[in-house]
Amino acid sequence: MDKPEHISIRYLKGIGPKREKVFAKAGINTISDLMYYFPRRYEDRTHLVPISQLRPGETQTIKAKVLALGQHNSWRRRRFNITEVAVGDDTGRVSCVWFNQPYLKEYFKPGTEVILYGKVELYGAKLQMSNPEFEIINDATDSQLSVGRLVPVYSLPEGFSQRTLRRLIKNTLDKYLPKLKECLPYDIRRRNNLLNLVKSLLNIHFPENTELQKEAYTRLSFEEFFLFQLPLVLRKLKRKDKRGIAHKVDGELVSGFISGLPFKLTWAQEKALEEIKLDMVSPQPMQRILQGDVGSGKTVVATAAGLMAIQGGYQAAFMVPTEILAWQHFNKIKEQVKGISVSLLTGSSEKKEKDKIYKQIGSGDIDLVIGTHALLEGKVKFKNLGLVIIDEQHKFGVGQRALLPAKGLNPDVLIMTATPIPRTLAITIYGDLDDSVIHELPPGRLPIKTILFEQADRRQAYKLAKDELKLGKQVYIIYPVIDESYVMDIAGAKKMYVDLKAGEFKDFKLGLIHGRLKQEEQDKVMDEFKSGKIDLLVSTTVLEVGIDVPNATCMIIESAERFGLSQLHQLRGRVGRGKDESTCVLISNAQTEEAKHRLSAMAKYSDGFRIAEEDLRIRGPGEFFGKEQHGLSELKIANPLSQMQLLKRAREEALKLLGADLRLESRQNLLLKEKLLQKFPEYEKLMLVG
Numbered sequence: 090m091d092k093p094e095h096i097s098i099r100y101l102k103g104i105g106p107k108r109e110k111v112f113a114k115a116g117i118n119t120i121s122d123l124m125y126y127f128p129r130r131y132e133d134r135t136h137l138v139p140i141s142q143l144r145p146g147e148t149q150t151i152k153a154k155v156l157a158l159g160q161h162n163s164w165r166r167r168r169f170n171i172t173e174v175a176v177g178d179d180t181g182r183v184s185c186v187w188f189n190q191p192y193l194k195e196y197f198k199p200g201t202e203v204i205l206y207g208k209v210e211l212y213g214a215k216l217q218m219s220n221p222e223f224e225i226i227n228d229a230t231d232s233q234l235s236v237g238r239l240v241p242v243y244s245l246p247e248g249f250s251q252r253t254l255r256r257l258i259k260n261t262l263d264k265y266l267p268k269l270k271e272c273l274p275y276d277i278r279r280r281n282n283l284l285n286l287v288k289s290l291l292n293i294h295f296p297e298n299t300e301l302q303k304e305a306y307t308r309l310s311f312e313e314f315f316l317f318q319l320p321l322v323l324r325k326l327k328r329k330d331k332r333g334i335a336h337k338v339d340g341e342l343v344s345g346f347i348s349g350l351p352f353k354l355t356w357a358q359e360k361a362l363e364e365i366k367l368d369m370v371s372p373q374p375m376q377r378i379l380q381g382d383v384g385s386g387k388t389v390v391a392t393a394a395g396l397m398a399i400q401g402g403y404q405a406a407f408m409v410p411t412e413i414l415a416w417q418h419f420n421k422i423k424e425q426v427k428g429i430s431v432s433l434l435t436g437s438s439e440k441k442e443k444d445k446i447y448k449q450i451g452s453g454d455i456d457l458v459i460g461t462h463a464l465l466e467g468k469v470k471f472k473n474l475g476l477v478i479i480d481e482q483h484k485f486g487v488g489q490r491a492l493l494p495a496k497g498l499n500p501d502v503l504i505m506t507a508t509p510i511p512r513t514l515a516i517t518i519y520g521d522l523d524d525s526v527i528h529e530l531p532p533g534r535l536p537i538k539t540i541l542f543e544q545a546d547r548r549q550a551y552k553l554a555k556d557e558l559k560l561g562k563q564v565y566i567i568y569p570v571i572d573e574s575y576v577m578d579i580a581g582a583k584k585m586y587v588d589l590k591a592g593e594f595k596d597f598k599l600g601l602i603h604g605r606l607k608q609e610e611q612d613k614v615m616d617e618f619k620s621g622k623i624d625l626l627v628s629t630t631v632l633e634v635g636i637d638v639p640n641a642t643c644m645i646i647e648s649a650e651r652f653g654l655s656q657l658h659q660l661r662g663r664v665g666r667g668k669d670e671s672t673c674v675l676i677s678n679a680q681t682e683e684a685k686h687r688l689s690a691m692a693k694y695s696d697g698f699r700i701a702e703e704d705l706r707i708r709g710p711g712e713f714f715g716k717e718q719h720g721l722s723e724l725k726i727a728n729p730l731s732q733m734q735l736l737k738r739a740r741e742e743a744l745k746l747l748g749a750d751l752r753l754e755s756r757q758n759l760l761l762k763e764k765l766l767q768k769f770p771e772y773e774k775l776m777l778v779g
C-alpha cells in the first residue's frame with residue numbers, strides 16, 4: 090500500500106541521494122515526515138507595502154522588480170564587497186544593499202520579480218534596505234505561495250532555500266494529503282473541537298488566515314500530546330493488572346516509628362502517607378512519585394513506607410544520588426528506628442564489607458539497605474525486595490531507575506523529587522506514575538531571608554555571617570567551582586578556603602568540602618560540621634542534595650549567576666532547617682537580563698513550586714528536565730508550558746480511550762493504533778506484555 094508513512098522521500102520529484110541524506114539528518118525520511126515538518130514561524134505578507142509608503146525604522150515587505158544591479162569594493166576597505174540593487178514598483182524605487190555576498194548578482198537579473206523583507210533605513214536622503222531577506226518570484230506558483238498571504242518560514246536543511254522547500258512541501262501536500270488517514274477518532278475530535286488532519290496540515294503550512302492557522306496548531310499539538318500520553322497511560326493502566334505485593338501496612342513498627350518522632354506529621358505528610366499506604370496494601374504494584382519542596386519532610390514519609398514493607402517480612406531499598414546523602418539517611422534512620430537491621434552500601438564501601446552486605450541482602454538478614462548507584466550492581470540480589478525508594482530521581486537516568494525494581498518481583502516503587510513541578514506538567518514526564526504532593530513545610534519554619542549583593546558588598550555579607558557565628562550558629566559559603574578561573578573571573582572554593590581561614594574568618598573553625606576530595610574526607614568534614622566542630626563550611630555544589638544541619642543559619646553563594654534557579658533553591662534549602670531565622674546571601678555581578686531575572690526570582694519567591702515554574706519558563710521544558718529524562722524533546726510543535734489545558738485534555742482523552750479499549754482493537758481505533766505503532770514501534774510489545 091502506498092501510505093505516505095511508508096513512502097521514502099526519495100520518490101519525490103527533485104530529491105536525489107544528496108538531498109535524501111540532508112533530509113535524513115533533519116529527521117525527514119518519509120513523505121509523511123515531510124508533511125509534519127512544520128514552519129518555524131510565519132511572515133505576514135498579506136499586506137505588501139507600496140514603495141512610496143515605506144517608512145524608515147520599520148520592518149516591511151515589498152514586492153518589486155529588479156531595475157539595476159551594481160557591485161563594487163569599498164574604497165575604505167579593499168576586501169569589502171557591496172552589492173547594490175535598485176528595485177521599483179508602480180509607486181517608486183528603493184535601493185537594497187548586501188555586504189560581502191558577491192554571488193548575489195546571479196539572482197538579481199534586471200526584470201526579475203522579488204519579494205524583499207527587512208528594515209527600512211534612511212541613507213543620506215535616500216531610503217534603503219540593508220541585507221533584507223529576499224525571494225525571487227519566478228512563476229505563478231511562487232507568487233501563490235510567497236505573496237499576499239501568511240508565508241511559512243522553515244528551518245532550512247542544508248542546501249535548501251525557503252522557496253524550494255516551500256514548493257516541495259506544497260507539491261507533496263497536493264499529491265499525498267488525500268492518501269493520509271485521519272488518526273484521531275471522530276468522537277475525540279468532536280468533543281475537543283479539533284480540525285481534521287487534512288485541513289490542519291494544509292493550514293499549518295499555508296494558512297488561509299490566522300484563525301485557521303491557530304486551529305491547525307491546536308489540532309496538531311493535541312495530536313502530539315495525545316500520542317505521547319498513550320504509552321504512559323497504557324503503562325499505568327496495565328500496572329493495575331499486574332500482581333505485586335499486598336503489604337501488611339498496619340503494625341507496631343510503623344506506629345512506633347511515627348509516635349516516636351519528636352514532632353507531629355504535617356497534614357500533607359499524613360495525606361501522602363495515606364496515599365502510599367493504600368497503594369502498598371493493594372496487590373497492584375505501586376509506582377508513585379512524591380513531590381515536595383526541600384525540607385518538606387519527604388524522608389520521614391519514605392522511611393515510614395519502608396517500615397510498612399519490613400514489618401510484613403519484606404526488604405526495602407533506598408537509593409540516593411550521593412554518598413553524603415546516603416550516610417546522612419543511614420545515620421538518621423538508625424537513630425529513629427529500632428528493631429530492624431539497616432545497612433549502608435556505597436561505591437567506597439570496602440570490598441570485604443561489600444561482600445558481607447551482598448550476602449546479607451541475599452539471605453534476608455538485612456531489612457533496609459540504603460545506598461548509592463552501588464545498589465544497582467549485579468551482585469546485589471535480594472531475598473524478597475518489597476519496596477524501592479529513589480530519592481532525587483532526576484539525578485538518575487530512566488534506565489537506572491528501572492534497574493533496582495527489577496531486582497524484585499513487582500516491588501512497590503516510591504520516587505521522590507525536591508524539584509516539584511505543576512501537576513499538568515508532571516503528567517508529561519511522570520505520566521505513568523501516581524502523584525503525591527507535600528505542599529506545606531513543617532510548622533514553625535521561618536522563611537529564609539534572601540538578599541542580593543553585588544561583589545562590592547561582600548564585606549557586608551561577611552559581617553552577616555560573623556554575626557551568626559558569634560551566636561554559635563553555622564555558616565556555608567558556596568562557590569561554583571573548586572579552582573578559581575582568572576579568565577572568567579570567578580573565585581574557587583579551594584583558594585578562598587585558604588584566604589578566608591587566614592583572614593576574614595581567622596577566629597573561627599573552617600572546613601572545606603568538594604567533589605574531588607576522597608569520600609572518607611568528605612564524610613569526615615561533613616561529620617565535623619554536623620557535630621559543630623566546624624563553624625564555617627566552604628563548599629561547592631556537593632552540598633546541593635539534601636544535607637540537613639539545623640544549626641546552620643546563614644549561606645553565602647558566590648558567583649550566584651552561575652547557578653540555575655532550581656539549583657539555587659536546593660542550595661538555599663540547606664539553611665532554614667531549624668527554629669531560627671536564616672539568611673541566604675546571593676553575591677553576583679549579574680550582567681544578562683536572564684541572570685538578573687533568576688536572582689530576583691530567588692529573592693521574591695520561597696515556594697519551590699513557584700521557583701520551579703519560573704525556572705521552567707526561563708529554560709523551557711527540554712532544558713529544565715534534561716534531554717534523556719523523557720520524550721519532551723520529541724515534541725515538535727506542542728508546548729507543554731503554553732498549552733497546559735490542551736495537554737490535560739489530551740491526557741483525559743487517552744485515559745478514556747484506553748480505559749474502554751486497552752488494546753485498541755475496536756474499529757474506530759484501528760487507524761490510531763497504526764499511527765501509534767509507527768511512531769512507537771515498542772507499543773505493540775507494551776500492549777502484549779508487562
Ligand code: ADP
Binds near residue numbers: 353381532666
Ligand atoms: P526533605 O527530604 O523533604 O528535604 P526531610 O525529610 O529531610 O525533608 O526533613 C527536613 C527536616 O525536617 C528534618 O530534620 C526532619 O526531621 C524535619 N521534619 C520532617 N517532618 C517534620 C514535621 N512534621 N515537623 C517538624 N519537623 C519535621
Ligand code: MG
Binds near residue numbers: 388480507
Ligand atoms: Mg530529601
